Amino acid sequence: xxxxxxxxxxxxxTMPLIRLRGITKIYGSGDxxxxxxxxxxxxxxxGEFVAIMGPSxxxxxxxxNIMGFLDKPTSGTYLFGGAEVDNLGRxxxxxxxxxxxxxxxxxxNLLARTSALDNVELPLIYQGMAGTKRRQLAREALAKVGLxxxxxxxxxxxxxxxQQRVAIARAIVxxxxxxxxxxxxxNLDTARSREIMDLLTNLNRTDGITILMVTHEPDMAEYADxxxxxxxxxxxxxxxxxxxxxxxx
Amino acid sequence: MLYEAVRLALQAILRNAxxxxxxxxxxxxxxxxxxxxxxxxxxxxxxxxxDVSTLGTNLLMIRPGQPSQGPGSGVGxxxxxxxxxxxxxxxxxxxxxxxxxxSNSRSMTTIFGNVNxxxxxxxxxxxxxxxxxxxxxxxxxFYESELRTGSSACILGDTVRQxxxxxxxxxxxxxxxxxxxxxxxxxxxxxxxxxxxxxxxDIVLIPIRAFMRRISGSQDVSMIYxxxxxxxxxxxxxxxxxxxxRERRRIGPFEEDDFNVFDMKQISSMLTGITSVxxxxxxxxxxxxxxxxxxxxxxxxxVSVTERTREIGIRLAVGAxxxxxxxxxxxxxxxxxxxxxxIGIMLGLALGxxxxxxxxxxxxxxxxxxxxxxxxxxxxxxxxxxFPARRAARMDPIEALRHQ
Numbered sequence: 001x002x003x004x005x006x007x008x009x010x011x012x013x014t015m016p017l018i019r020l021r022g023i024t025k026i027y028g029s030g031d032x033x034x035x036x037x038x039x040x041x042x043x044x045x046x047g048e049f050v051a052i053m054g055p056s057x058x059x060x061x062x063x064x065n066i067m068g069f070l071d072k073p074t075s076g077t078y079l080f081g082g083a084e085v086d087n088l089g090r091x092x093x094x095x096x097x098x099x100x101x102x103x104x105x106x107x108x109n110l111l112a113r114t115s116a117l118d119n120v121e122l123p124l125i126y127q128g129m130a131g132t133k134r135r136q137l138a139r140e141a142l143a144k145v146g147l148x149x150x151x152x153x154x155x156x157x158x159x160x161x162x163q164q165r166v167a168i169a170r171a172i173v174x175x176x177x178x179x180x181x182x183x184x185x186x187n188l189d190t191a192r193s194r195e196i197m198d199l200l201t202n203l204n205r206t207d208g209i210t211i212l213m214v215t216h217e218p219d220m221a222e223y224a225d226x227x228x229x230x231x232x233x234x235x236x237x238x239x240x241x242x243x244x245x246x247x248x249x
Numbered sequence: 250m251l252y253e254a255v256r257l258a259l260q261a262i263l264r265n266a267x268x269x270x271x272x273x274x275x276x277x278x279x280x281x282x283x284x285x286x287x288x289x290x291x292x293x294x295x296x297x298x299x300d301v302s303t304l305g306t307n308l309l310m311i312r313p314g315q316p317s318q319g320p321g322s323g324v325g326x327x328x329x330x331x332x333x334x335x336x337x338x339x340x341x342x343x344x345x346x347x348x349x350x351x352s353n354s355r356s357m358t359t360i361f362g363n364v365n366x367x368x369x370x371x372x373x374x375x376x377x378x379x380x381x382x383x384x385x386x387x388x389x390x391f392y393e394s395e396l397r398t399g400s401s402a403c404i405l406g407d408t409v410r411q412x413x414x415x416x417x418x419x420x421x422x423x424x425x426x427x428x429x430x431x432x433x434x435x436x437x438x439x440x441x442x443x444x445x446x447x448x449x450x451d452i453v454l455i456p457i458r459a460f461m462r463r464i465s466g467s468q469d470v471s472m473i474y475x476x477x478x479x480x481x482x483x484x485x486x487x488x489x490x491x492x493x494x495r496e497r498r499r500i501g502p503f504e505e506d507d508f509n510v511f512d513m514k515q516i517s518s519m520l521t522g523i524t525s526v527x528x529x530x531x532x533x534x535x536x537x538x539x540x541x542x543x544x545x546x547x548x549x550x551x552v553s554v555t556e557r558t559r560e561i562g563i564r565l566a567v568g569a570x571x572x573x574x575x576x577x578x579x580x581x582x583x584x585x586x587x588x589x590x591x592i593g594i595m596l597g598l599a600l601g602x603x604x605x606x607x608x609x610x611x612x613x614x615x616x617x618x619x620x621x622x623x624x625x626x627x628x629x630x631x632x633x634x635x636f637p638a639r640r641a642a643r644m645d646p647i648e649a650l651r652h653q
Contacts, residue, residue, distance in 0.1 A: 094565065103567070
């Protein structure tokens with residue numbers, strides 16, 4: 001199943017999956033005030049693979065957290081699938097994360113002393129899915145990331161690349177619309193990083209999952225078909241990555 | 250979801266098995282203490298009731314003196330004594346009384362051959378055996394002539410028989426009660442220890458008239474046992490006896506009784522009362538232990554929540570709601586506490602069994618107290634787990650994920 005990926009500069013009337021308008025985020029107050037985001041406008045359509053780049057402190061992680069319903073903007077409007085989500089409560093945001101998003105972190109963030117299978121099942125537990133169905137889906141997700149046969153391994157028994165694959169399996173097990181990947185290759189060597197990027201690209205191409213990736217490695221950003229550069233809490237540039245698009249064709 | 254939460258809780262608890270064990274120790278000790286105390290207490294209550302029934306459940310004791318003085322206060326100084334005529338009147342005029350029998354007792358030394366033994370000599374008649382529901386092991390009871398003339402015949406309790414005769418046959422032998430010589434005509438069945446811990450078999454029965462003439466030297470009866478017919482309430486019989494005695498002793502309508510009628514059930518309830526007060530006190534101590542145990546659980550749960558901040562962040566990121574995280578930690582505290590409770594229940598029952606053996610009372614585990622211990626440990630878990638669980642549930646997912 002392939003979803004149509006509209007070009008990054010799409011201006012058609014179809015509502016984007018994510019629409020940010022005038023998003024600001026201010027931490028602290030007075031002299032200690034930090035303006036992490038100073039008015040962001042961005043549209044991300046379903047099926048896009050977006051790399052967000054920028055120096056540290058540029059606001060890219062803050063933007064990611066807001067788009068991932070982990071944080072709330074200080075002001076501005078966030079439309080997800082056309083619905084305004086910036087005024088939702090904690091639990092409603094949790095439900096959005098549970099049903100529409102998957103997270104991949106730099107440090108994998110797997111539960112220690114918990115098998116790969118149990119880790120992947122975690123989001124399904126919170127969805128209230130029955131045990132048998134859950135295990136089946138978790139096994140399928142692990143197979144998809146190439147970890148068939150490692151279901152019973154603890155994170156400590158897996159390499160970094162394998163742990164990140166478990167994390168990706170956990171992100172896709174709920175069949176999400178968007179995967180938010182925060183420096184997914186930050187802890188991995190080049191070969192392992194390429195494997196992870198290939199996996200993400202494949203999920204984007206084959207399953208049409210929208211991917212939002214924060215990275216500071218240009219090599220990894222090359223996998224995306226749209227590059228957004230953050231500087232000082234503002235979007236400095238937002239370009240299509242012609243190379244990848246051509247490669248894909 | 251609850252099943253999952255319980256599974257997760259067990260995982261988390263077993264991950265730190267030793268710490269979990271130390272955490273629940275307070276609960277274990279508290280619950281074990283309650284269960285052991287109540288089990289032993291219950292056992293002694295049953296023992297007391299069993300003892301009272303060996304004494305005769307339908308037995309009333311009539312003694313001179315103020316009722317307030319209680320059964321152990323002895324013969325009231327100023328009050329007029331009871332007489333054999335009172336015994337007769339009670340038995341004949343009160344239909345609810347099956348038999349009434351006098352019982353005068355004195356501690357004396359008995360001698361047979363070169364064996365000296367100090368025991369209680371009780372002057373009474375054959376109706377004593379009926380009243381106390383006591384059979385003969387050998388020999389015979391008193392003849393009418395022996396009772397009438399007060400001749401020196403005696404019936405030995407089992408302890409006295411053993412002390413004086415060992416395995417020999419006492420029947421027909423002459424023993425000495427101080428200066429009196431007395432022929433053994435029978436022996437009593439074994440009755441065992443009473444609820445007061447006295448040996449009921451440590452007794453020698455002689456005819457009441459022999460006791461009066463040769464031992465006490467007066468016509469006074471110090472106590473009357475009245476046994477009540479089956480199917481008649483002790484209260485009714487007691488009231489009947491009281492009104493008869495008031496009449497016989499010419500007590501005016503506004504005067505207090507100068508005798509008292511004591512019901513064996515009163516003794517039973519008095520002893521049960523003491524047991525339950527003790528049980529209550531010890532339970533209070535145990536409740537404090539449970540409280541301390543609960544605080545221990547809260548402490549460890551707070552440590553656990555802090556240690557697992559990152560885990561909580563992960564759970565929140567994948568879409569756990571506040572309620573789900575709260576439930577998880579609440580269930581964990583409760584499961585922890587319940588495990589403590591269960592260990593405590595088992596330990597308490599074991600200690601109760603041991604205690605019951607040592608005090609030679611029946612082992613009487615109470616289902617309701619076991620259930621209560623279970624419920625209480627659950628409540629302790631919920632109450633003391635709530636604050637740490639709420640702290641976990643309210644965490645900010647971003648900060649929690651950043652936590653190292």
